Amino acid sequence: MAPITAETGAHASRQRVALEDWRACEAEHHAAVDELTAAHLRRSHEGIKHPIIDFLFTYYRSSVGALRTWHPGIGVQLEIEDDRRDIPRFYRRVGTAEDQSTSAIEVDVDAVAESKGKRWQRAATIVSRTASRPPRFGCFGRHEWAMVYRLRPHEIRHEQVPLRVSEGTIAEQVEAGVHCTHFDAFRFFTAPAEPLNEFALSRDSQLEREQPACLHAGMDLYRWASELGPACPSDLLLDTFRSSLRARVVDMQASPYDLSEYGYEPIKIETPQGRAHYAAFQRRWAEETNELRERLLELYASLGVLPE
Incomplete structure (x- = not known):
């Protein structure tokens, strides 16, 4: 039906x-x-x-x-x-x-x-501005690598999951340059990794940096839809969840973690083939998430919520 x-x-x-x-x-x-x-x-x-x-x-x-x-x-x-x-x-x-x-x-x-509308206008502004920017395809998911850069084993966030690459390979990738545009990923960078990012990100800069090829910016659409509560039709909420689920899998496949125990093959962004694979996903992802952004913006408008 x-x-x-x-x-x-x-x-x-x-x-x-x-x-x-x-x-x-x-x-x-x-x-x-x-x-x-x-x-x-x-x-x-x-x-x-x-x-x-x-x-x-x-x-x-x-x-x-x-x-x-x-x-x-x-x-x-x-x-x-x-x-x-x-x-x-x-x-x-x-x-x-x-x-x-x-x-x-x-x-x-x-x-x-x-009950829920305090964050709606900021969310609508983020969604609108993100959709208006050209996508960037050069980050290659190195944000996850920057989160473990120069950490000792017991300090790693997913400590129950082994790394699939050496500390030296992680250092090579991070020191080659990180191009993260998403503050909520950047804030988990290790202190030595922060100055290696192309941008010094902050909560205030979120409105100026988010762009549609970013996996985390697209996953956040599930957050914005959820925050609308019953005002969001469930078909839209479920579409944002499905989309976020696909991106989360790719996000971690491109990480330095060994996820073979969970049935996932790595996307080896330390190789040219892996980087090409990741960028190809981002191209599809930007189109898919901008369609979701359009649907969200139509809903915001029907609620009288206009982006700044």
Whole structure:
């Protein structure tokens, strides 16, 4: 079944969806999320860490439950049982002038904005400015290498995962030059690696440096979609999650870690072939994430949130 979507804009009409129709969409969404997250939940229950997948639920402070909860987005009225008394948080009961006999609910945009909207304008500005910049394809994922540059073994973040290259190879790659544009990656650089980056990044410079070929800038779209709460339709949230999951895999494949135990082959960015592979992914990634940025910006506009 195609996802339920609403018209956007100040004068969009409300779409009213029958109970059986939206329940079918909800079930499809649950099945899709369950397929993507079942292994993660099993590992979490058993206390087993995963150096790739866990990132999407720890760094972004999201949960499988939030991802799994289906929302149609704003401007969609969902018919409910007439005797239903419990109304989900951030929803309100509504009726229509034509038919007051059938109960329905819709997202209460004002309630969502009051609770979650403090970061929306900055997020919209980041998304808009990132989309407007030309992509850069020369970083080759060296940010992960800069995070372990000149560290002792017990200081490495993923200490349960061995490195696949020597300290000398790590030094060669980092000292060849790092071209990271993403502050939230840069802030994990070791102190000796920071001055080797092309840019001295800060939280304030985030608005001026983010660019669409950056894997982490694209993964952050999952964060921005999550922060919209029920105002974000679940098909968009799930698309940002799937996209982030693919990028996180490539992000770590291009790292200096040995992930063979987890079934991942390395992208050897210390070789010309590996760098070409990484840059080719970035070209596809920039196009894919700019399409997601466009969808997010349309949603921000429908919420009255305009980039600075």
